[in-house]
Amino acid sequence: MATAIDGLASGLNTTAIINSLMSVEALPQTQLKTKLASNQTIISTLQSFNTKLTALRDLASGNAAAGALNLFTASSSSPSVTAKTTTTAAAGSIDLTVTQLAQTQVNVTAAMTSWPTDGGAPARLTLVDSTGKKTEIAPASTSLDDVVTAINAASGGAHAVKVPAGNGTYRLQLTATASGEAGAFTAYQGTAAQVTAGTAVDLMADPTAAVVKSAQDAKATLYAGTPAAQVLTSGTNTFADVLPGVSVTATAVSASPVTITVASDVPGITKKAEDLVKSVNDVLGFIAIYTAVSKTTDAKGATVPKAGIFTGNSTVRAVNDQVLTALSRPINGKSPAEYGINITKAGDFTFDAEKFSKALAADPAAAQAAVQGLATRVADAAKAAADPYNGSVSGLIKGRESEVRDLGNRIADWDQRLITRRATLQAVYTNMEVMLGGLQSQSAWLSGQISSLSKQSTGE
Numbered sequence: 001m002a003t004a005i006d007g008l009a010s011g012l013n014t015t016a017i018i019n020s021l022m023s024v025e026a027l028p029q030t031q032l033k034t035k036l037a038s039n040q041t042i043i044s045t046l047q048s049f050n051t052k053l054t055a056l057r058d059l060a061s062g063n064a065a066a067g068a069l070n071l072f073t074a075s076s077s078s079p080s081v082t083a084k085t086t087t088t089a090a091a092g093s094i095d096l097t098v099t100q101l102a103q104t105q106v107n108v109t110a111a112m113t114s115w116p117t118d119g120g121a122p123a124r125l126t127l128v129d130s131t132g133k134k135t136e137i138a139p140a141s142t143s144l145d146d147v148v149t150a151i152n153a154a155s156g157g158a159h160a161v162k163v164p165a166g167n168g169t170y171r172l173q174l175t176a177t178a179s180g181e182a183g184a185f186t187a188y189q190g191t192a193a194q195v196t197a198g199t200a201v202d203l204m205a206d207p208t209a210a211v212v213k214s215a216q217d218a219k220a221t222l223y224a225g226t227p228a229a230q231v232l233t234s235g236t237n238t239f240a241d242v243l244p245g246v247s248v249t250a251t252a253v254s255a256s257p258v259t260i261t262v263a264s265d266v267p268g269i270t271k272k273a274e275d276l277v278k279s280v281n282d283v284l285g286f287i288a289i290y291t292a293v294s295k296t297t298d299a300k301g302a303t304v305p306k307a308g309i310f311t312g313n314s315t316v317r318a319v320n321d322q323v324l325t326a327l328s329r330p331i332n333g334k335s336p337a338e339y340g341i342n343i344t345k346a347g348d349f350t351f352d353a354e355k356f357s358k359a360l361a362a363d364p365a366a367a368q369a370a371v372q373g374l375a376t377r378v379a380d381a382a383k384a385a386a387d388p389y390n391g392s393v394s395g396l397i398k399g400r401e402s403e404v405r406d407l408g409n410r411i412a413d414w415d416q417r418l419i420t421r422r423a424t425l426q427a428v429y430t431n432m433e434v435m436l437g438g439l440q441s442q443s444a445w446l447s448g449q450i451s452s453l454s455k456q457s458t459g460e
Contacts, residue, residue, distance in 0.1 A: 014429040018422065025421050029414035036407040043400045045290055045309050050386050050393050052286055053319070056279045057382035063272055063375035069368040071265035071272075072245075080252035083260045089245030091264055095257040097224045098250040102237050103216035105176040105184055107158075110206035111165035114142040116189065122147075124191045126200060127156035130184040130215070134192040144170050157185045172203075176215060180235025184215035218250060224257060266360055270353050273371045277341055277351040280327050280378060284348050287320045315392050319385045320347075326377035331370045339370050 062068055067087035074083035081098060116123045122139040125147070129135075135156030140146040144162050151160040151174070158174040165171045176183035190200025204211055218237045222230040232239050238249040246262055290310040298304050310316045328336060328343045336342075339359050340352035360367040385393045 014433070018425045018429060021425060022418065022422055026414070026418055029411055029418065032407055032411050032414065036404060036411065039400050039404050039407065042309055043397060043404065046393060046397045046400065049283075049286055049290075049316075050391075050397065052283050053382045053386035053391075053393060056283050056323070057379055057386055059279050060276060060375045060379035060382060063276055064372050064379050068375075069269050069272060069371060071268040072262050073265045073268075074246060075261045075263075076248075077259040078254055080254065081248060081250050081258045081260070083242075083246055083248045083262070085262060086245040089243065089262055091262055092243055093259055093261040094222065094243055095224075095259050096220045096222050096232070096239075096242065096248065097257045098218070098220045098252070098254045100216065100219040101250060101253060102180045102218035102235060103213050104179040105158075105215040106212040107174045107187060107204055108163070108210055108212055109172040109174075109187075109203050110208040111169035111171050112144070113169050115139055115144055115147045117142060118190075123189050124194075125151065126188045126190060126192050126195050127151075127154070127158055128186045128188070128195060129157035130182055133157075134195055136192040144172065147172065157183065158187065173212075178235065179215075180217045181215050182235045220248070220250065264360070264364055266357055269360060269368065269371075270356055273339070273341070273356055274351045274353060276371070276375055276378065277327070277349050280323060281348045283323055283382075284320060287316060288347065291316070313396075315396055319381075319392060322381040322384065323378065326381040327374055329377070331373045331377075332366070334370065336370070336374060339367060341374070 070087035070089070072085040072089040072091065074085045074089075076083055081096075118124065122142050125137045125139065127135045127137065135154050137150050137154045137156065139150045148160045148162050151158065151172075155177075157178070158176055161173050161175075163171045163173050174185070174187055176185055187203045188195050188200035189203060194200040203209060217233045217235055218239070220232045220239055220242075222228075222232065222242075232242065234240070237251065238247055240247045242248045242260065243262060246260065248260060287310060290308045291313075292308050293311060294306045294308070295303050296306040324343075324347065327341065327349060330336070340355035342350045342352065344350060356367070383391070385391050388394050
């Protein structure tokens with residue numbers, strides 16, 4: 001690229017002239033950059049809009065799922081007995097008496113310094129679980145640490161730890177890996193074949209060994225003291241399906257019957273309905289903000305209207321109409337207003353929690369069905385807009401992103417074009433300065449020559 005000689009001969013500010021010319025040359029690129037920035041702003045706004053639509057879709061889909069509004073609370077008349085519900089529960093109550101808690105079997109062997117041998121090799125050890133399955137274990141040595149390692153690696157229904165017993169001796173503590181009667185086990189010194197033959201040594205037969213805790217199921221009685229008395233058992237302290245969809249956990253036996261009461265979770269269901277309305281309003285409010293026409297001041301100081309990013313966008317307007325219609329149309333022959341969902345003049349919704357609660361109390365099935373039906377329609381509308389492959393808003397984003405890529409390429413082309421044009425102008429003005437400099441030199445020489453001739457003619 002030629003080097004500019006700024007006004008060396010002409011006295012002109014050629015750099016300023018070139019910059020002015022280049023600013024005119026760059027007008028098309030400036031327009032492209034302005035359009036690029038506008039598109040990037042639109043994309044960012046559309047992405048935020050799509051995020052809100054996705055959140056609405058997910059929330060509405062959750063509410064529309066089968067059993068999503070089958071919410072219940074469970075209370076207990078005793079702090080030692082708690083209850084939990086699932087969506088398959090039903091309102092009701094029941095009395096039960098916890099008569100026994102579950103236990104996990106714990107055995108300890110007699111004290112020893114090392115594991116015994118059999119024929120010079122470490123004796124085999126066999127665990128027999130509650131199903132009769134035999135797990136034969138071969139320790140690597142007579143070291144009690146190796147015995148513990150072998151037992152724990154065998155997964156035979158019990159795990160072991162070495163417990164100091166004084167005077168350099170240790171006991172093996174064997175603890176069932178499962179609680180309740182299903183975790184019961186016996187431990188023998190001997191092979192599985194010897195256990196079958198009855199010649200293996202039961203490790204608990206030693207008078208200094210002990211079953212610290214026996215395997216025991218938890219027990220509870222329904223309808224205690226009546227001919228319908230029914231005993232429930234559990235390997236843990238949790239009794240499943242005491243009522244349909246209701247589990248009960250005990251932390252202590254009960255001296256008298258404990259009443260478990262299951263009721264519809266009105267606040268929980270009401271909140272789900274309210275959250276649906278809030279999420280719809282969030283989407284509609286976002287559209288309203290970016291569709292509104294504001295006022296701004298032009299270069300002359302006059303007030304002029306300024307369109308919002310979504311103003312006139314038919315796709316966004318269609319999404320607005322679809323979401324609005326999904327929540328406002330009658331459901332199961334009734335207006336959503338009967339369930340406390342009211343449309344306002346501003347084009348959004350209000351939620352009357354008290355009215356919804358009353359409708360839920362009067363006809364739980366109808367109120368839940370109405371909310372689920374509304375949620376299904378809203379989820380469908382949101383999905384149609386936000387689906388990453390076929391969504392209308394997703395399509396807008398992809399279209400704008402494609403345009404941004406094209407604008408970026410065109411701006412890059414202009415960068416190269418303007419570099420070339422500046423180089424050309426700099427070369428032109430540099431050449432002009434060089435030529436003017438040459439002419440000025442010739443002029444000075446001629447002036448000198450003429451001056452010399454004048455002096456000779458006058459005889460000076």
